[in-house]
Amino acid sequence: KRNVTSCLVSVLVGMGSAVERTDKHVREYLLYRGFTSTLKQLDSDIKADKEKGFRVDRIIEQLQQLVQSFDLAGLKEYWLYLDRRLFCRLEDVYRSTVNKLRTSLYRYYVINTIQKGNLEKTQEFFQKQALELQGQAEWRDWFILPFIPTPEQNPAFGAYFSRQWADTFLVSLHNFLSVLFQCMHIPVLLSFDAEVQRMTSLAEENEQLRQVLFALQTESRDQKDGDEAVQHKLPLYVQNMDRLGDTELDLVSSQRVVSAAATPSRNFFSTLLPQAKRAPMKAPPTSGSPSQAALGRKELPANHAVKSKELSQSKEVKAASCQSSSSEPPSSQPQALNHSSRHRRIQEHEKERKELFSRPAPQAAESRADDVDATAAKSAVEPPDSSGREDGGLQVEQPFIKLSQEEYGEHHSSIMxxxxxxxxxxxxxxxxxxxxxxxxxxxxxxxxxxxxxxxxxxxxxxxxxxxxxxxxxxxxxxxxxxxxxxxxxxxxxxxxxxxxxxxxxxxxxxxxxxxxxxxxxxxxxxxxxxxxxxxxxxxxxxxxxxxxxxxxxxxxxxxxxxxxxxxxxxxxxxxxxxxxxxxxxxxxxxxxxxxxxxxxxxxxxxxxxxxxxxxxxxxxxxxxxxxxxxxxxxxxxxxxxxxxxxxxxxxxxxxxxxxYKQVQVPRGRLFAFDSEGQHVLTCSSSGGLIYRLTNGEPALDRVLPLGGHKAPVVTVDWCSAVDCGTCLTASMDGKIKLSTLLAQKS
The missing domain is CATH 2.130.10.10 (YVTN repeat-like/Quinoprotein amine dehydrogenase)
Incomplete structure (x- = not known):
């Protein structure tokens, strides 16, 4: 019985909380629309709500309060309201249960008056209820109760004075009301809240099942895939733990390269920072003179064959690396490459890419290379203007544009x-x-x-x-x-x-x-x-x-x-x-x-x-x-x-x-990544600094200073849960800057 009661309590508490949240949303809507008179009427109705927001525990508390205060008229009126509002909608087969609960409630009241020594209230109960109760067989022997010296010792009434009887009655009443509320027709607003909770629980269950499936698949993999798996105690389910498999990474990489080759110009405001995380793509390291890099961007048809060869080589290396990270054990294929050989192939691939990009352009483009050389040399000395273009008309590839910067200044001391x-x-x-x-x-x-x-x-x-x-x-x-x-x-x-x-x-x-x-x-x-x-x-x-x-x-x-x-x-x-x-x-x-x-x-x-x-x-x-x-x-x-x-x-x-000198050791986060893991935000003396992660030397490529601070920045965060990414930088003077960024296509 206790287990059933606990389940019913959880269900009804969830329904009661849903009612409270819905009332809150309705009040907010009325206030937004300016329906102040309706809002006042709603507040007054909520205060006088006898159903207590479908909270069974509050209904039981109200009944107990009326019993403890010896308010017989209020007790009868409240029970009649519940009868008209709830019990009358039940089928006839449940009428006997309602009558038994009402009889037990009245007996609970009478027993309380005797236990508290208030015999006047006991006699008042039988006087006012005589016409109603004298024809009922279950009350026939109770009219002598006020005249018995020690009714708690009487065999006919002793059980009703025990704590066990009172608890049993209250639990039974609680369960009856709980089942009644659970079977009632629920409005659309409340069912919507329940549906959201159900979908959330299903999503959590699906995530747990995916983890179990992933663990089972990795446990069945051959344990001889590399020596590294024996060098340390890292569990098997972590060995190839990419959020996207290598096949998917290769697909995304191919799509990005093809799309970049098909569209020679970019629209700065064509995309926002994505909400969902995608596979990280590192910018390919290019070597050679600035004129060759600029010419490679502008003269697309001239080096199209070079990019095609690069793409094919990239797919070959990816295909080799996929064998070591596949979730299914190979059957007829040779043994998968280990991590060291995979890393060596990637280094060789990067070396080939540098050689490809460092080759001179075809003879047909030599006449235009000098002009591009002059423009690129000028851009190495002079920073690009705010429009994102140089004087020669070439686009400067910047991953982000700082749209705005706001300040939160409610703190009066250094941020931790x-x-x-x-x-x-x-x-x-x-x-x-x-x-x-x-x-x-x-x-x-x-x-x-x-x-x-x-x-x-x-x-x-x-x-x-x-x-x-x-x-x-x-x-x-x-x-x-x-x-x-x-x-x-x-x-x-x-x-x-x-x-x-x-x-x-x-x-x-x-x-x-x-x-x-x-x-x-x-x-x-x-x-x-x-x-x-x-x-x-x-x-x-x-x-x-x-x-x-x-x-x-x-x-x-x-x-x-x-x-x-x-x-x-x-x-x-x-x-x-x-x-x-x-x-x-x-x-x-x-x-x-x-x-x-x-x-x-x-x-x-x-x-x-x-x-x-x-x-x-x-x-x-x-x-x-x-x-x-x-x-x-x-x-x-x-x-x-x-x-x-x-x-x-x-x-x-x-x-x-x-x-005066104030010194503060690091406490908060010193760096934060964007949603794709390609860029990192760090602290500086005048604001945040954004770097691009690279595969070569140096490991970080400075991209964008955010600025805006007059004191050293001590902690940062990068919010990418919404469409526009927001960088937070907090400094020692208590100021927090929010820099809203716009991402360009890569």
């Missing part, structure tokens, strides 16, 4: 964190004074909530499901779960008194759990000393369940417990990457809850880590100012490395009058 939620609707920003602002920027910039904290805050993270919740990590060993819509704390979790600094938080994509990095106090005893100690302090990495609000486990940090500065999940939550104060990157298998691999990545602390778009590599930024790409299938192997400027990695310094 600035994060956009998964839906791209809200931004949460935290400053060094512990003030958190939750605000939106689409369609207009508006502050939604302000959170003040007595204890110092060091970290924040948006929950994934639902995305309105915030995780707030303090400097006193607590993590709060805050509802940004209701503007209240839901839970406050005590993590660890010996490790009170909550340095990093990361919520799993499913929303069912989150990881929490807790560190001990610095030797100075402060929450955050600047600069940090040369010897890393002790730390813990914990996994918490967001539903039960309980700690699930503590991860093993080898070779010693150390403070974890940054954490990040992959797209399905199967992997977790962390960067620590000892310069070590650790990769955890979240299905087995154990470390898959670890390697020393930086000289000094690791400040930020992120998975690449295809999630076969990891990017990191450290105290040594290096931006490094690591291959997670080959432990400790670098894909690329780039030294960043000092103002991109910190510690950040803001100088003022009379020798």
């Amino acid at each position: 964190h600035c994060r956009v939620d998964s839906s791209g609707r809200r931004v949460a920003s935290l400053d060094v004074d512990g003030v958190i602002k939750v605000w939106s920027f689409n369609p207009m910039m508006q502050t939604k909530a302000t959170i003040m904290s007595k204890s110092p805050l060091l970290s924040l993270e948006w929950a994934t499901k639902p995305d309105r919740l915030l995780l707030l990590g303090s400097g006193v060993g607590t993590v709060r779960l805050y509802d940004t819509e209701a503007k209240k704390n839901l839970y406050e979790m005590n993590i660890d008194e010996t490790h009170p600094r909550i340095l990093s938080l990361a919520c799993s994509p499913s929303g069912s759990s989150f990881v929490c990095s807790a560190a001990a106090l610095s030797r100075s005893g402060s929450v955050d000393s600047v600069p940090r100690l040369p010897i890393p302090v002790s730390g813990q990495l914990l996994l918490w369940d967001t539903k039960t609000v309980k700690q699930q486990l503590q991860f093993s940090l080898e070779p010693e417990p150390v403070a974890i500065n940054c954490t990040a999940f992959n797209h399905n939550g199967n992997l977790l990457v962390t960067g620590a104060a000892d310069g070590v990157i650790r990769l955890f298998d979240m299905q087995r809850y154990e470390s898959a691999m670890s390697w020393r990545a930086h000289d000094g602390e690791v400040y930020s880590v992120e998975f690449s778009y295809d999630e076969n590599t990891v990017f990191s930024v450290g105290e040594d100012r290096k931006f490094i790409q690591w291959n997670i299938h080959r432990c400790g192997v670098k894909q690329s490395e780039q030294v960043l400027p000092q103002d991109a990695t910190g510690p950040f310094v803001l100088s003022g009058y009379s020798g």
